[in-house]
Amino acid sequence: xxxxxxxxxxQLQLFRSMDTDKFDELLGRSYVQNFPAGLxxxxxxxxxxxxxxxxxxxxxxxxxxxxxxxxxxxxxxxSTFILAASIRNAPYLMSARTLERSRIILIPSAALREVFxxxxxxxxxVVNELAGCYRSIVRNTKGLKLRNSRxxxxxxxxxxxxxxGGAPSYVLPVEKRLLASYLGMTPENLSRTLRALEAHGVKxxxxxxxxxxxxxxxxxxxxxxxxxxxxxxxxxxxxxxxxARARA
Amino acid sequence: xxxxxxxxxxQLQLFRSMDTDKFDELLGRSYVQNFPAGLxxxxxxxxxxxxxxxxxxxxxxxxxxxxxxxxxxxxxxxSTFILAASIRNAPYLMSARTLERSRIILIPSAALREVFxxxxxxxxxVVNELAGCYRSIVRNTKGLKLRNSRxxxxxxxxxxxxxxGGAPSYVLPVEKRLLASYLGMTPENLSRTLRALEAHGVKxxxxxxxxxxxxxxxxxxxxxxxxxxxxxxxxxxxxxxxxARARA
DNA sequence: CGAACTCCTTGATCTGCATCAAGTCATGCG
DNA sequence: CGCATGACTTGATGCAGATCAAGGAGTTCG
Numbered sequence: 268x269x270x271x272x273x274x275x276x277x278q279l280q281l282f283r284s285m286d287t288d289k290f291d292e293l294l295g296r297s298y299v300q301n302f303p304a305g306l307x308x309x310x311x312x313x314x315x316x317x318x319x320x321x322x323x324x325x326x327x328x329x330x331x332x333x334x335x336x337x338x339x340x341x342x343x344x345x346s347t348f349i350l351a352a353s354i355r356n357a358p359y360l361m362s363a364r365t366l367e368r369s370r371i372i373l374i375p376s377a378a379l380r381e382v383f384x385x386x387x388x389x390x391x392x393v394v395n396e397l398a399g400c401y402r403s404i405v406r407n408t409k410g411l412k413l414r415n416s417r418x419x420x421x422x423x424x425x426x427x428x429x430x431x432g433g434a435p436s437y438v439l440p441v442e443k444r445l446l447a448s449y450l451g452m453t454p455e456n457l458s459r460t461l462r463a464l465e466a467h468g469v470k471x472x473x474x475x476x477x478x479x480x481x482x483x484x485x486x487x488x489x490x491x492x493x494x495x496x497x498x499x500x501x502x503x504x505x506x507x508x509x510x511a512r513a514r515a
Numbered sequence: 516x517x518x519x520x521x522x523x524x525x526q527l528q529l530f531r532s533m534d535t536d537k538f539d540e541l542l543g544r545s546y547v548q549n550f551p552a553g554l555x556x557x558x559x560x561x562x563x564x565x566x567x568x569x570x571x572x573x574x575x576x577x578x579x580x581x582x583x584x585x586x587x588x589x590x591x592x593x594s595t596f597i598l599a600a601s602i603r604n605a606p607y608l609m610s611a612r613t614l615e616r617s618r619i620i621l622i623p624s625a626a627l628r629e630v631f632x633x634x635x636x637x638x639x640x641v642v643n644e645l646a647g648c649y650r651s652i653v654r655n656t657k658g659l660k661l662r663n664s665r666x667x668x669x670x671x672x673x674x675x676x677x678x679x680g681g682a683p684s685y686v687l688p689v690e691k692r693l694l695a696s697y698l699g700m701t702p703e704n705l706s707r708t709l710r711a712l713e714a715h716g717v718k719x720x721x722x723x724x725x726x727x728x729x730x731x732x733x734x735x736x737x738x739x740x741x742x743x744x745x746x747x748x749x750x751x752x753x754x755x756x757x758x759a760r761a762r763a
Numbered sequence: 764c765g766a767a768c769t770c771c772t773t774g775a776t777c778t779g780c781a782t783c784a785a786g787t788c789a790t791g792c793g
Numbered sequence: 794c795g796c797a798t799g800a801c802t803t804g805a806t807g808c809a810g811a812t813c814a815a816g817g818a819g820t821t822c823g
Contacts, residue, residue: 311741332661333737339656351646351653360653360741383642390638394631394645398599401649405599405608408587408656408754412699413580416810444770451660456810458772473771473819489581493559493608506656664780692800704780706802721801 268299268372275345276320276372281396285389289382297374302365309363315352317373321345324369325509327445328361338448341366341441343509350396353379366441402498404506409494416452420460421488423450424469424476426495427511436477437511449508476511516547516620523593524568524620529644533637537630545622550613557611563600565621569593572617573757575693576609586696589614589689591757598644601627614689650746652754657742664700668708669736671698672717674743675759676726684725685759697756724759 273294276282282290299322302308308319311331319326321344328340328348339361342348352359353376383390410419423446428434439446447457461471467487468480478484492498521542524530530538547570550556556567559579567574569592576588576596587609590596600607601624631638658667671694676682687694695705709719715735716728726732740746 330657330661330741332657332739332742335661337657337660339653351649354642355646355650357646357650357746358741360650360657384635384639387632387635387638390635390642391632394602394638394642397642397645397649398603398605401599401645401652402603402605402608404649404652404656405587405754408652408659409578409580409585409608411656411659412585413578413583442770453811454771455773455812459810462772491580493578493606494580498605506653690800701781702801703782703803707780710802 268294268297272299272322272372275322279320279345279347281347281350281392282389284392285382286386289386289389293374293378293382294372296378297372299370299372302369302371304365304367304369307362307364308371309349309359309361311360311362312358315349315355315357315359315376317375318347318350318353318379319363320347320372320374322370322372324371325366325441326363326369326371327366328363329448330361336448337451338445340506341445341449341508343440347396350393351400352376354383354393354397356380366445399498400506406494406496407506411451413494416450416456417460417463418488419450419452420457421464421467421469421484422490422495424464424478425481425484425488425490427476428478428481429490429495430497430510431513433481434513435481436475437513439474439476440509440511446508516542516545520547520570520620523570527568527593527595529595529598529640530637532640533630534634537634537637541622541626541630542620544626545620547618547620550617550619552613552615552617555610555612556619557597557607557609559608559610560606563597563603563605563607563624565623566595566598566601566627567611568595568620568622570618570620572619573614573689574611574617574619575614576611577696578609584696585699586693588754589693589697589756591688595644598641599648600624602631602641602645604628614693647746648754654742654744655754659699661742664698664704665708665711666736667698667700668705669712669715669717669732670738670743672712672724672726673729673732673736673738675724676729677738677743678745678758679761681729682761683729684723685761687722687724688757688759694756 276294277290308326321342323344326342326348327338328342329336329338348363349359349361356376383393410422414422427437431437443457444454447454468478468483470477470479524542525538556574569590571592574590574596575586576590577584577586596611597607597609604624631641662670675685679685691705692702695702716726716731718725718727
C-alpha cells in the first residue's frame, strides 16, 4: 500500500467518522492488488470475502443471466463496491471486471463486520452508505420503469450537466456501449437516439456532450429530484456511472 | 395498540435481537393508526418521519413520474416499510397507499436513529435488513433488464411455487393489474402472456395459478438463485410482492 | 506502417409490447 | 335487485426498440 493511499481511503464518507485505531486495524488487515484491464475480479455467486476499494483504474459491475449481460454500475476511484454482500456475508449478486489497469484495496468482510460492532460511528456510516445505495438503485428502477429510452438518455445527459454545476459541455465518463447497457438499451438504439436528440437541445460529438438548448432538453427529460437526484444523500454507489468530466 | 401487537412486532428479524428495554422504548414512542382502503399514506418526496409497520391489511408502494405510475412493492402483515428513508432522514422515494383497510404502527424515525446508536444488536439487525432490501431490489433490476416480460411472468410463478415448498397450485397474493405493473408490463400484455404460458406448463384460472408441467415452465423461466432467490437473506422488503397462499 | 481489433454508426427488417377500443364478468352499493 | 364500477379479457393497430448485416473510424500491436 502506498503512503498516500490511507488518507484517500480515510476521507471516504464510509471511513471518515470512525475511530482512528479501528480504521488502522481495518486497513492493517487489508491487501492491495494490481489487476490488468479486462480481468474478471468477481464472479456473481462467489462468497463476498472482501469489500473492494478502487484506488486507480475503473471497474464495471455487471449482471449475467443465461447468455445475456447488462452493466449495473461503473466504479472509479476512490470508491468502494459491494458493501451489502460483505456486510451480510452473502454471495455477490453482480460480477465485476476491470475496464482498465486497476489498483484495488481488499478489506476482509469479517474485519468489517467485527469493527461494525465495536465502533458506533462506523456503524452509522455503514448504515448511511447502505441506505444511500438502496435509494440510488430505487431511483434507477423508477427510471427504468417510468421512462422510455429516449427520456432516460435525455435525463442522464441533463443530470450529468447539473452535477458539473450546469456545465454546457462535458465528456462522457464511459464508453457508449456501457452507457447503453446501463440505461437498458442496445448500442444501436442509443446511437439512433443521440441523432434524434439533436432536435431536443443536446448534441454528442464522439465522447463530448454539448447541451445546445437546456430548456428544450429539460422539457423532454422532465427531471425529477426523486429519480435524478441530487439527494441530501451523497453515496450513490452500486447503481450509477461515474461523474463526467468537464474537460477531456 | 393491542396487547397481541407487541410480540408480533418483536418477532420480526429487525426487532428480534435487540435489548428488551430499547424495544419497549421504541414502541412506547410509537402510534397505531387505522386507515380505510385506498388512502394515500405517503406521498413521494415527503420527509420520512416514521418507519411504518403493517399489522393488518395491505399497502402498495408505488412510484410516480409525470402522469405515469408503477407498483414497486406490496407489503402485507407483519412487515415494515421504507426503512432506508427513515434511517437516513431523507425524503421518501416512493408513495404508499392502502389496498385494504389497514392498521399500521408508526415508529418515529428519530427514535429509530437514537436506539441504533445505543443498541449494537439492533444496529446489526438494521444493517442486515437494509442490505437485504438492497439485494432484493438488485435482483429485481436484474430481472427487469435481463428478462423479457414472458420470462418474468414465468419465473414469478415458479418462484412463488418454490416459496410454498413446491406447491403445484396457489392463489395470487395481489390483483393481476398490480402484478403486471410490478413486473413492468401492461395488464393487457399480462393477460395475453398468461394465455401464451398455457403451452409452457402453467395455467391461471382467476386468481389461482396451477402448474401443470414444472419442468416445462422451468425451461422457459430458467430460474437463477441470483435473481429469484432464495437467499441466505430473509428480508426482501421494499421491492417484492407478498408470498402467495396455497389455498384461497 | 499495415493489420486486426473494437467501437460506433447506419440501414433494413422484424417483433414484443403498448395503445386504443369494446365487451364480459364479478363485486359492491343504493 | 338492478345499476354502476372496476378488473379482466380480447381484438386491431401502431410504434419503440431489438436484431441482423455491413461499413467506417479510431486504436493497438506486431
